[in-house]
Amino acid sequence: MFDWRWDFTWEILPRLFEATLNTMIAAGAGYAIAVVLGLVLALAQRTPWRVLTFVVREVVEFIRSTPLVLQIFFVFFVGPQFGIRLDPWTSGMIAIGLHYSAYLSEVYRGGIESVAKGQWEACASLSMSTRDTYFRIIIPQALPPSLAGMGNYLVGIFKDTPMLSVIGVAELMHTANAIGSENYRFLEPYTLVGVIFLAISLPAAGLIRVFEGWVRKKLGMQ
């Protein structure tokens, strides 16, 4: 390709790899929040309290249909207005974790609904507590059908981390911007960021499929 400078490429690669690590930490932390909070949101929609169910349902819809980048700004700027100062990392993790928890709650919901009705009836006839019903019978069976969706959103959260650069989280995109404006060269940093994303997200998608098969086999659902 014309004008591609290899010496510059080698010079900036270490910085980009370091930022890749930050990107992965951000994605991992955001995902951890989303996995737990998503379950809470999914279970809250199954309670007998109509008002709670309705409110949670609307909140999930709201989060899912508004842009993540706007939510990141919202979390970052609204806190200080009321005297709560959050650093970019914290507010970024809250925003991205909240956003994906809404998506994951839908995945869990689908998984829970896919569990056969007889399983619920069996739990009731054994007079199991609600807690035991969910944690010992329903959720273990709801997990395998949820895994594909969960995996997709893990890759999704990873690909959405560049949006954190807008509030100054030093992940890949932020570093590429910095390198670009320091050197007045954007070709190499932006292209490399694209290549790094591709090099991670494509194998990750394959690995997730392998993992899903492994879990199914372990649970004897093959």
Add this chain to the structure above:
Amino acid sequence: MSYWEFLSEYGPRLIDGTLVTAAQFFLAAALAIVIALIAGLMKLSPYLPVRAPAVVYIEVFRGTSLLVQLYWIFFVLPLFGVSFDKFTAGFVAVGMNLGAYGAELVRGGIQSVPKGQWEAAYSLSMSPLRRMWRIILPQALLNMLPPWGNLLIELLKGTALVALISVADLMFEARQINGSTYLSAQTFGSALIIYYIFARLIITPFMRWLERVMRRKLGRA
């Protein structure tokens, strides 16, 4: 400053931004639909030279971030002699990104049409083009409408990123107003509500209506 005073002072700017967002949305959606149809059909081709470019396009655009693609198209592509103004770069990036996701929906939709439909069209000696256009695509379109509804909402959300290359859309206006007033809850809150209304009260009902119309046209009402 009460919220009403805020709205009367900055409401018009938010509306201007919304109109730009709407323009970005429609242009990007049109582009995404065209690209998705072409790439989705190409991916089903039995010929490798036809299939390969579609596979590469889909994997590259689905494997990287929209923001990376947007920056690449706006800042790097001019170095190769292809330059777009920011407005065009915005909807081209969003359209190409979501088009890659749409291509997979098109492929899935076409594959979901029962085999007997292909055989029936073949036995009536329809040409391949006519078979695709008259028999397969209409049924495939109906099958893929629900996921397209979700995809269009993703597309709307994607257009918010064009603010980062200074297209004066809703997101951009909200940032500007926030920068001069520091009324973050009001500005970003209003923008979030406008996006929500756009998605839930325009896109979703429109897609439901389209599904009903298509069902009727295909005699499946």
